[in-house]
Amino acid sequence: MATVRELSDETDSAISTRGLRKTFRSVRGRSVGVDGLDLDVPVGGVHGFLGPNGSGKTTTIRMLLGLARPDSGTMRIFGHEVPGALPLVVGRVGAIVEQPKFFPSFTGRRNLELLAGAIGAEDRMVGTVLAEVGLSERSRDRYRGYSLGMKQRLAIAATLLKDPDLLIFDEPTNGLDPAGIREIRETMRGLGERGKTVLVSSHILAEVAQVADTVSIIGRGRLLAQGSVDEIVGRQSGSVVRVGIEAPDRAVEVLRAAGLTARVDAGVVLVDGVEDASEVTRVLAGSGLFVRDLTTLRADLESVFLELTAGERPGGFVPDDGPGSGADGSAARGPGAAEPAPLTGSLKAVSKHGRHQGGVS
């Protein structure tokens, strides 16, 4: 009989969701938390799960871990459909959902001992993981006396009790000081380099951009883009070339005549969608215009994120008798919502909205 670990090797996805939908009822009506999410997290490496606050990241993670029930859709972890098969795979999944939550009156060590007891881990594992996160000396202090950074480290220690193949960190650096943020980032990177799959959800671009191999961007519970960081940046926004030149207006005329998209901005010429910067210099030189300086501006993940999530306000309300889920598990969409674009290769640019607006913290 095949083991769980062997069975999981049959899939390339650590996490896979299809048509995942979750709504919340309140006195104001029903709000959509996750709206037909198709998420794929490849096995191995760090996967960033990006979205503005309230975009459905935590709700998705809670559903994956069996803490919340989806209205419809399917979820798989290492090929096993969850939450039904969670008992089979939970030993391979370590998770910190939002803030670490332990018993405040127990020591850090006692909290871990209880969790270790629940999964039958050996007692010595508790000491090992506490040492691994640098909490050995404070392990007999009550949890309520821990700083936020220590709480995060204890939570990471808890996840390591299982020696998991998949680690899920939900907003792991919230409230941490710069040193704590760096520590968490290095931990995630280290785990990814050891072949673990790390899913890190965040609304902070810088945090994810530095460690993620692949990312998924969601807004209002829907997938907006998915793929490697380079793919998303490259696909979503072409390069812009900035040209310093004596006669910018004349240069724009020449470039436009050559079929390029050019404009003057603050005394410099900006040429959009340039595949090869030498094309710009060749056209200008051909007209007797010589470039003083030339810079290729590539879009970064943040600009792509802002572009994709512009207008994606969190959780709009729909009436109680509003659009529900289809019988096939597909999510119903409100009027005017963007339809998913076809997926191309590993890059899945799903929808694109308006201009940049707002920002991320």
Add this chain to the structure above:
Amino acid sequence: MRLLRVELLRFRSRALIRWGAAGAVLIGLLFVFGAYQSSAPVPQAEIDAARADYDEAVADWEENGAEYTAECEEEEAAEKENDPTVDFGCEDGGPGEWSDWIGGTSSFSDVGLELVDVAGVVYLMVALVLGVTFSAAEMSTGAISSWLTFEPRRRRVYWSKLAAAAIGVLPIVAVALGVVVGGAWLAFTLNDAQGSMTTGAWAGLAWVLARTLLGAAAFAALGVALGVLTRSTAGALGLVFAWLVVVEMIFGTMEFFGGLKRFLLAVNTQAWVSGRATYYTETCVASDDRGIDCTYAEHVVPMTQGGLVLAVLVVVVCVTAAVTFRRRDIA
């Protein structure tokens, strides 16, 4: 079994549980102190004063007794014109026996069982509170979400908590009851007031203790279920308090709800612990002379009914909490 072991470890590690255990023992010591006081010999000064009062009453009766009796019989005869059944008890006048004047001291055989009855009900409430704090703390701190990422089978998680609380309170209540019984016996012995405890009396006491322990386990489970349902210690205890005040103390004393008195939690708990409980109903009708005639009836609730009512209550609440916990989203 693994989960149960871990939950038992958590149960005994909780500071509040330890404080609760200490409180239960302290309550037991208070019962012992009361037992010592009630069985202590009457001080000589009180005896001398009572003797003086008694002698004075005897002398007065010897001098005026006949006159007092005649007055009494005269008033009784006058009253009999209105109510032929009236009896003033004039023939029983007089100072009575000397033993009536010095006040009695109680013995273990007289009050031991009653003491354990009262303590038993108190300890059921303690078990309920311990059960509530055990589960509500986990819900309110959010630690349950960490727990479920280690063991996602909610049914197992829930029943292990229930079982742990039910088992965990047993040594606490057993020790506390031991303090009450052992301490009271010692207190009565120190005052040379053991009385005559027969084998049957000891057996009756043992049954009360056994039923109290069983009831404590059930009340602890009930507390866990209430904690799961309300997700807050204050909420669960508030619910219990509101029930006691509104249902047991207000509705329970209204004659309008007389027929429902047999199902009151307090009555049935007492019946289970003590073996039987009594409650009274009042029936009033308009009389011929435009007054109201009221009759009072005593009703007995047997132990079996008490046990059955409590069992139904515990099962219904525990199953409701199980279904709720299984379906609820965890924050």
